[in-house]
Amino acid sequence: MHEARGLKPPPAAVVGHSLSALATPALLIELDAFEANLARMAELAEKASVALRPHAKAHKSVAIAERQVAAGAVGICCQKLSEAYPFVAAGIGSIHLSNEFIGPDKAAMAAELAAHTRLSVCVDDVRQVQEIGAAAARAGVRIVVLPEVDVGQGRCGVASADELLALVEAIDGQKALRFGGLQGYHGGVQHIEAWAQRREAAQRAAEATAGYVRQLEARGLRCPVVTGGGTGTAEFDLASGVYTEIQPGSYLFLDGHYGAIEWQGALQPLHALFVAATVMSAARPGVAVCDVGLKSVAVDSGLPHVWPRDAEGALNYAAANDEHGVLEVSEVESTTLLGEKLWLVPGHCDPTVNLHDAYVCVRGERIEAVWAIEARGLSR
Template identity: 45%
Template sequence: MQQRPELSIGDPAERIETPALILDLDVFEANLHAMAEFARMRGMRLRPHAKTHKCAEIAKRQMAVGAVGICCQKVGEAAALVEGGVGDVLVTNEVLAPERLARLVRLTDRANIGICLDSDLGLDRLNAAAQNAQRRIDTYVELEVGANRCGLVEISDAVALAEKIHGTAALRFAGLQAYQGAAQHLRMRAERKAAIDHAAARAAAFVAALNARGISVPVVTGAGTGTFPLEASSGVYNEIQPGSYVFMDRDYGDNQADPESPAFRHSLFVLASVMSRREDFAVIDAGLKAHSVDSGYPAISGRPDLVFDTPSDEHGIIRGPRQALPALEQRLRLVPGHCDPTVNLYDWIIAIRADKVAAIWPVDARGALN
């Protein structure tokens, strides 16, 4: 981990060295409470996804306002979050390596742990590892619901796997993982609704088939920031897993708004400085190593007249009308195209309130953890 920024709480934001990952704390808190209130009013369980922020402090704040627990994608992320004091973590992914499963099981002495399965091999290895668990592991069957990634395709196979989980002593059948990741950035609401209608129908068929065998499905979980109002109104899901809502990014901002969703705002930015200036463009100190461009280039907060262009490793080009181009040393806030992999480039999130440093939080689970 990089050395903690040489800042003190209360320092003016102008002391932050660039490029840096900064958080507007007022907007972040508004986003946090808006989602919690949405879930409460709809009677939904909220289990936010920590792959967005990888930060135990943020996870604990989400749970403090009502989240039942946190999602993550890897055992290493789960370990970092539990080490940071998070007491309920669901790994929304398949894990087959015995050594990783053993590491996951060791976390049960400090937290409630859940995991997803889509194979008999995964079940056999998890069950073997779970014999050493301090508490039963919540185990979810993952169903393929349209994203064409992980999950069982045949309902009958998913039901058979659930029955096997139900018959084990060390595992607890906790429900169904039915996440449609590919739907999150379908631009039009009607497109997203069609995708989630399909996912909900698949999930409902699984629940009905298992109920017919006398087994209840405690939780049907899924949903992301782009679709959660649709899962919440489906009558099938009872838990949602949005992650990016705490930060938002440029790509989510390009989606047609859902009238049922709270109006989340951008709270996360890459703070950059102008390091060189020409007559027709400016150069900033935030290039490919400062933010992810897998979902396109960042927007420039508060400056619709400027565009980010042609990044290299350490440089980004800012274009716009000549009279509007920023001056040397002027600072800009970039709205990342995709917040999750951008956060993963940083060791620290610097939270700002009223243009002063309010907090500095470690990105506990950053990197390609196994």
């Protein structure tokens, strides 16, 4: 036996190689579709004169954030403080933390980040404001604070003008904090299947947000930023006249879940994210087993599907085990599939991305780039 210290598995992909040399499982970006999605959202936001601040929780990659900023984004959103670190380290100059946090360790992280980037954060409780204010003052930094209002999701955010005003007052009472406006986000609306129904629900959420804006204005408080929205409602949010900024993330990738809802307007995202798999066992008639299971694709929003979909549904991803994906096979003899490579569309992009360390970016048959997923696993 030879000394093995330092032994490491080979890389998934080498830039310049052909797709046929790809090791699986691998997380793929199909660059033509990705670039079309990237450009389209930037164009729609510019046309609407609404700031685009894409959500980096979807991609967790500096290379992608840089492309979003280059295409016109004013900065990015992050959902966790630790998630923001690689983006701040890479020089992203404006980050909105679109989520609440509590605890002196978290407030200290916010203050550290704010020394290096223009940071805004969300709150829905006066105790959060006090902690963040104290940490920012101690660090000698300024943090912009946007109270979150609950516009129908029933998760985070205050649900009355009185609570909102108490937050604004608390922010005003902290020298190191500045009131920056409001966040109103309704995650549930994003996934409504029928386009018209989704538009109505988005309008109701926007109107709820606008109601809070008006209540503040009636008291002489202007909201420099009103932020919210996601991929499913982006078009409606851009047209609402309520939001000054939108936060879509999944538009880059179009996962299976978003792919299954109706798109009727100017926004028609394309599938751009795939998990490449190999059939590694096909010992039974009617069954093929691939190497992509729960550790390579998230199944919380449904199982992945084989791409491109063939009309006969000859290959159906039917069950995910830890390291196995069980495919039902019709039309062909399963044994002929051994060694075949497949592209799977993940049901849900965010948690799927969070399972991988890199994107293998392909154009046609060529591996054009490998992008690190620096914020993978950074959930604090």
